[in-house]
Amino acid sequence: MIVRFEKVIPLPMIEQDTSGSGIWEAESVLFEQGKRYLAEAASGRGKTSLLSIIFGLRKDYRGVARIDDADIRSFSGKQWSELRKYQLSFVFQGLELFGDLTAYENIRLKNGITRHKTTEAIRQMSERLGIGTFLNKKAGILSFGQQQRVAIIRALCQPFSFLLADECFSHIDHANSLKTFDLITEECSRQGAGLILTSLDGTGNMKFDQRLMV
Amino acid sequence: MRTLYKILWKDQSRNHLLWAFLGTVAGFVLLLGGIQFYLNIKNVLQENRDLLDPEYIVINKKVDIGQTLGLTTAGFTVEEIDEIRKQPFAREVAPFISNMFPVSAYTENERFPDFYTELFFEAVPDDYIDVKSEQWKWNREEGIIPVIIPQDYLNLYNFGFAQSQGLPRIPKEIISMVNVKIRLRGRAKFDDFPGKIIGFSNRINSILVPYDFLSWANKEYGYFENKGPSRIILVSNDPTNPEIVRFIEEKGYDTIREKLKSSRMNIILKFIVSFLVLLAAIIIGLAFLVFLLSLQLMISRSAEKIRRLSKLGYHYLEISRPYLLILFLLLLGVTLISMVLTGILTAKFSGLAAEWSLDIPEKIDGIIYITSFGLMLLIFLANMAGIFISTRRLCKG
Incomplete structure (x- = not known):
């Protein structure tokens, strides 16, 4: 899968100063499957917008965004649903967990669609990220950092060509962030998938193919 | 998938759905019961048609003071007969003819x-004529006049007059053996003919002679002014048709009311059933609205969850499934409970009717199944469309 932006800019950002942005100022931006991208910027520069446009959540932009040469504006609800099941996975900044379901139920809600991971695999991933003991607790009562890791595991429980991770380490300490990044990149490699990760900072020890200033 | 149901069913207002459920059951029982009731009674009326024998309806004009004083005629005009003949309920119409000369009888x-x-x-x-006899014919050479008198006349004599006067009762056979002379007078002559009572009619309340004979005799002796037939016999395809009564009343005609009882009952029945069906329709309509609104309320309460599910890759059709399942189960419950209640009502009604010697089936009619299935399908489809529209809108936004 190839994601290509042709002079894409979110409508609210047209008036803003986007000088120096490697995304919104560029003639064309290319994201290739199998590569790791880091989109870095301060708040309000449109990091979330970038991922939301690719994921079909935002339609208020100018320019053309393409997935494998097809204009994503032309995709039907059914096509988006298929993409989100089998091609694109998203770690939301707002997490989008169901507070009254347990952590495990939240993960199962995603995994149940494709049965991508076994229960054992989910348990092992949770152990690695240090939340194994919280799987049967309601997601709503976990700390934000714990919830972030639940959301990351959930995002890994599906086949994908691109993983879109929106500031997914913001509430995780540095040591745990590195462990989590390892888990993410392992899964991406296994699937031969691309990664687009946004971050404010603190990604110094993580390896990317390309760093973009948003 | 179990988790999906858990999320969307949680914290939902069950009371709304319960009321919608009960309302729909009430409406359905009323509707199905009404239809069943109507079918049963209609059958009974139709079965009793032969018993009441109202296919032959004798119509006359109401006797009023004008006729007594000779100002208006009691006879039907040709136009009036034609009008009756044109009515949709009239299969055949035949005017009575009567003697236009004096007749007397003696023994x-x-x-x-x-x-x-x-x-x-x-x-x-x-x-x-309801009496079939080989003797019922007019032959000028033989000269015997066969006569049919109403069964009621004989009954009046036997059970009224003879009883009170201490006279012997006379069986039908004896009456038929009595030879009567019948004298026809007119046009300055008179002739005597032997007469013979050959039967007793339950249908026509008159002294009947063969049509051929009376036509001939009127030509031979008749000198009264022809005022048109005073009575008409009407044969109807469907004597339970309420139009007959309406027509007769509208025109100021008269008939033996007893015979049109089933027709009048039919009017009342239709009125009651229409009222029931209307009431049922209103109740079902309201219940349907409550269903629709309850489901919409459920969906809008879960709006945030539905958007979230859409982001996880759930299609709106998948998200609609839990709602469809609820809808299906509720409607299935409504249908089954309504059927059972209607069945119980029908059986009770049948038992009650049996006490009045009316034969009403204990089982519900096939049309009831079709009606409820059709209605359920309609309600289900309409609600389904509502669910799809709402979830789709949420998934897009």
């Missing part, structure tokens, strides 16, 4: 006391 027999009376005759075509 000359040693074994019976002498007897003399002035008489009248009426005639209708043979097909309309």
